[in-house]
Amino acid sequence: MASEKVVDIAIIGAGPGGMATAIEAKLAGINNILVVDKASTHNDMIHKFYKKGKRVDKDWMGRKAEFEGNVSFDECSKEEYIKQMDDLLASHGVLDKFIYDTEIWNVVKAEDGLFDVKLSEDNVVKAKNVVVSVGRMGKPNKPGYKFPKAIRPRLNFNLSKVCNGERVMIVGGGDTAGEYAYGLVELEGMEDCTVTLNYRKPTITRMNPLNTEMTTKHLDDGTLINKMGVDVESVEPVGDEGEERVQVNFTDGTSEVYERIVFALGGTSPKDFLVNSKIETGKWDEPLMDEKTLETNIPGLYTIGDVVTDQGSIALAFNHASFVMNDIVAKR
Numbered sequence: 001m002a003s004e005k006v007v008d009i010a011i012i013g014a015g016p017g018g019m020a021t022a023i024e025a026k027l028a029g030i031n032n033i034l035v036v037d038k039a040s041t042h043n044d045m046i047h048k049f050y051k052k053g054k055r056v057d058k059d060w061m062g063r064k065a066e067f068e069g070n071v072s073f074d075e076c077s078k079e080e081y082i083k084q085m086d087d088l089l090a091s092h093g094v095l096d097k098f099i100y101d102t103e104i105w106n107v108v109k110a111e112d113g114l115f116d117v118k119l120s121e122d123n124v125v126k127a128k129n130v131v132v133s134v135g136r137m138g139k140p141n142k143p144g145y146k147f148p149k150a151i152r153p154r155l156n157f158n159l160s161k162v163c164n165g166e167r168v169m170i171v172g173g174g175d176t177a178g179e180y181a182y183g184l185v186e187l188e189g190m191e192d193c194t195v196t197l198n199y200r201k202p203t204i205t206r207m208n209p210l211n212t213e214m215t216t217k218h219l220d221d222g223t224l225i226n227k228m229g230v231d232v233e234s235v236e237p238v239g240d241e242g243e244e245r246v247q248v249n250f251t252d253g254t255s256e257v258y259e260r261i262v263f264a265l266g267g268t269s270p271k272d273f274l275v276n277s278k279i280e281t282g283k284w285d286e287p288l289m290d291e292k293t294l295e296t297n298i299p300g301l302y303t304i305g306d307v308v309t310d311q312g313s314i315a316l317a318f319n320h321a322s323f324v325m326n327d328i329v330a331k332r
């Protein structure tokens with residue numbers, strides 16, 4: 001049975017933005033929070049992408065920064081910065097709020113007005129507010145086979161490029177694959193698409209009950225073509241130069257031609273996260289939000305840090321955390 005836990009704030013991402021939000025919440029007297037990160041440590045991007053011994057600048061890339069909230073750091077090396085953050089989180093007593101190795105695909109406001117944050121199939125936490133601080137470095141999972149250059153534009157990770165009339169194959173067996181597959185079948189303006197669902201297993205085992213029901217209904221009535229129980233071995237271009245389509249070679253020796261393949265194999269890009277959470281985005285995929293409070297078009301859902309700007313820094317992410325907390329506190 002699903003967990004009934006309700007938190008005041010769920011924070012997605014434990015980078016500078018997420019961890020500073022946890023500290024700001026604690027200082028504002030809000031203890032019932034949760035921080036979820038797909039990595040196994042806080043500040044994982046800094047662990048992974050900063051060189052050994054790199055100096056962590058306050059005025060990153062020449063942009064002058066002042067700390068406007070309660071969280072700050074002293075300029076130092078990468079290793080010392082991580083130590084400072086370890087100490088800061090420990091001294092504020094928030095480390096037990098952090099859940100690691102857990103990737104969140106989206107956050108959706110349910111009919112009860114609370115956000116569903118799905119930690120696993122049978123563990124959905126409800127949240128009154130959500131702060132999305134997922135940075136910009138996320139990438140969707142790719143299959144092991146090669147993507148030949150000529151057909152790369154036709155090999156996608158969400159539905160945004162699908163055009164009406166195309167033969168489309170969705171690859172995957174989880175909720176996202178199901179939502180993409182039956183979502184596309186039912187999408188207004190896409191009536192002339194032919195949609196196939198491919199999953200290496202013969203039956204649906206990983207979708208929630210609603211997605212299982214919807215996907216099964218369309219598979220049963222034939223509006224969704226069933227290509228389950230077989231894996232893809234390779235993809236190759238077929239057709240005239242410049243107009244190549246995708247020939248998919250399956251492990252059972254069969255092959256089919258499609259205009260587009262959409263992979264839903266887990267792993268989220270920031271853009272996918274925003275789209276899947278129904279957050280309105282602008283021309284450059286940036287979330288549209290109130291510049292002072294950082295609240296998106298969805299009340300109670302905030303986006304902060306690098307996912308909001310291409311000129312991000314640690315200080316800016318820290319400051320965003322305090323702007324959000326001011327708004328949450330003001331609305332309590």
Ligand SMILES: Cc1cc2nc3c(=O)[nH]c(=O)nc-3n(C[C@H](O)[C@H](O)[C@H](O)COP(=O)(O)OP(=O)(O)OC[C@H]3O[C@@H](n4cnc5c(N)ncnc54)[C@H](O)[C@@H]3O)c2cc1C
Pocket residue numbers: 012013014015016017018036037038039042043044045046049050051055056057058059060102103104105133134135136137138268273304305306307312313314315317
């Ligand atoms: C090489 C390099 C050097 C830099 N040097 C400096 C510097 O000296 N000074 C400075 O101020 N700035 C520097 N920056 C920029 C700074 O690191 C970023 O602005 C800052 O880390 C942004 O913090 P954030 O919390 O928004 O995102 P991130 O630090 O990217 O954190 C995002 C977190 O979200 C997690 N996450 C992502 N998707 C999901 C999901 N779906 N579910 C769960 N968790 C998820 C990630 O694992 C990650 O831990 C540098 C950046 C780089 C790349």
